[in-house]
Amino acid sequence: xxxxxxxxxxxxxxxxxxxxxxxxxxxxxxxxxxxxxxxxxxxxxxxxxxxxxxxxxxxxxxxxxxxxxxxxxxxxxxxxxxxxxxxxxxxxxxxxxxxxxxxxxxxxxxxxxxxxxxxxxxxxxxxxxxxxxxxxxxxxxxxxxxxxxxxxxxxxxxxxxxxxxxxxxxxxxxxxxxxxxxxxxxxxxxxxxxxxxxxxxxxxxxxxxxxxxxxxxxxxxxxxxxxxxxxxxxxxxxxxxxxxxxxxxxxxxxxxxxxxxxxxxxxxxxxxxxxxxxxxxxxxxx
Numbered sequence: 001x002x003x004x005x006x007x008x009x010x011x012x013x014x015x016x017x018x019x020x021x022x023x024x025x026x027x028x029x030x031x032x033x034x035x036x037x038x039x040x041x042x043x044x045x046x047x048x049x050x051x052x053x054x055x056x057x058x059x060x061x062x063x064x065x066x067x068x069x070x071x072x073x074x075x076x077x078x079x080x081x082x083x084x085x086x087x088x089x090x091x092x093x094x095x096x097x098x099x100x101x102x103x104x105x106x107x108x109x110x111x112x113x114x115x116x117x118x119x120x121x122x123x124x125x126x127x128x129x130x131x132x133x134x135x136x137x138x139x140x141x142x143x144x145x146x147x148x149x150x151x152x153x154x155x156x157x158x159x160x161x162x163x164x165x166x167x168x169x170x171x172x173x174x175x176x177x178x179x180x181x182x183x184x185x186x187x188x189x190x191x192x193x194x195x196x197x198x199x200x201x202x203x204x205x206x207x208x209x210x211x212x213x214x215x216x217x218x219x220x221x222x223x224x225x226x227x228x229x230x231x232x233x234x235x236x237x238x239x240x241x242x243x244x245x246x247x248x249x250x251x252x253x254x255x256x257x258x259x260x261x262x263x264x265x266x267x268x269x270x271x272x273x274x275x276x277x278x279x280x281x282x283x284x285x286x
Contacts, residue, residue, distance in 0.1 A: 025197075032189060037104065037177040051075045052085045102144035103176035106151060107160055109142040110171045123171040125164065128152070135169050195279055199223050227283055236284065243282050254278050 033043055055074045060066040072079050110116050110123045116133055118124050126135045139148045146154075152169070155161045160173045199221045206220050231239070254277070263273045 029193065032186075035177075036186060037175065048075075048077060048081075049085050049089055052077060052082055053089055056086070102142075102146045103151065103155060103158075103160070105142040105144065106138060106155070107171060107174055107176055110138055111174050113138075113141070125168045125170045127168050192279060192281075196223075222278075225283065240282070247280050247282075251278070251280060 030043075052071060052075060055071045056066045058066075059070065059074055061070075066074075068079050068082050071077070071082050075082075077085070110126075116124050116126065116138055124133060126133060126138065128134065129136050131137065135152065136148060139151055143151050152161070155176065156163065158173075158176060160176055161169050161171055163169055200223065202218070203220050203223065206218060258276060
């Protein structure tokens with residue numbers, strides 16, 4: 001029989017569970033961001049800003065905003081860096097520094113460097129090789145440590161450049177994105193991940209939050225799954241059809257309920273409004 005774990009052992013196990021959970025949570029996020037052309041350096045900068053913002057807004061004591069020292073303790077970010085990040089966050093209209101990939105640097109150079117522009121300011125059609133204005137020269141100037149053949153192959157695969165019949169290369173896009181997505185689709189994907197994450201975080205807080213003024217604690221939010229690891233793969237089309245029919249019907253019932261309960265202005269005062277809903281998604285191959 002195993003002996004009871006000491007507090008230190010329990011802490012280590014908890015930390016290991018958190019790290020493992022973090023890896024699991026980040027896999028779909030990393031996949032999405034890589035498909036959108038974001039590098040880990042860009043993500044690290046964005047992540048730092050989010051950590052500082054959340055620690056500042058959600059972890060204050062006695063209802064007060066979190067001070068810099070407490071944010072530093074919670075996040076591990078230095079006080080000086082927190083001040084810099086907060087200043088950037090306050091400039092909502094200013095984007096974070098653009099730390100582009102090698103591929104994007106090549107495309108930017110092609111669109112901005114006078115040596116690779118036509119007199120009209122458009123990107124020139126370039127020969128693949130040569131000492132003058134060529135793709136090889138462009139790569140040497142902006143390509144970083146990625147081999148020229150790998151760079152060209154990846155840009156062609158992404159549709160950022162095309163090879164013309166005579167072997168010359170033409171730039172089709174200004175930025176590198178491995179796969180094309182409609183911007184609204186990307187925003188919707190982020191919104192869905194946010195909603196699921198907010199529900200999980202809410203349920204983690206239940207039991208640790210102080211009692212609400214109305215008495216009791218906030219109820220847990222419904223989060224559930226129905227999965228099996230041993231379904232016949234041949235049944236996948238049938239399951240997709242089943243979910244398409246029944247899932248859509250259920251969501252329509254939810255939508256009908258939400259419509260019936262929309263807050264409408266009362267005769268004495270406006271009703272308080274909130275965002276409410278339910279998300280559903282098919283699970284396969286995970």
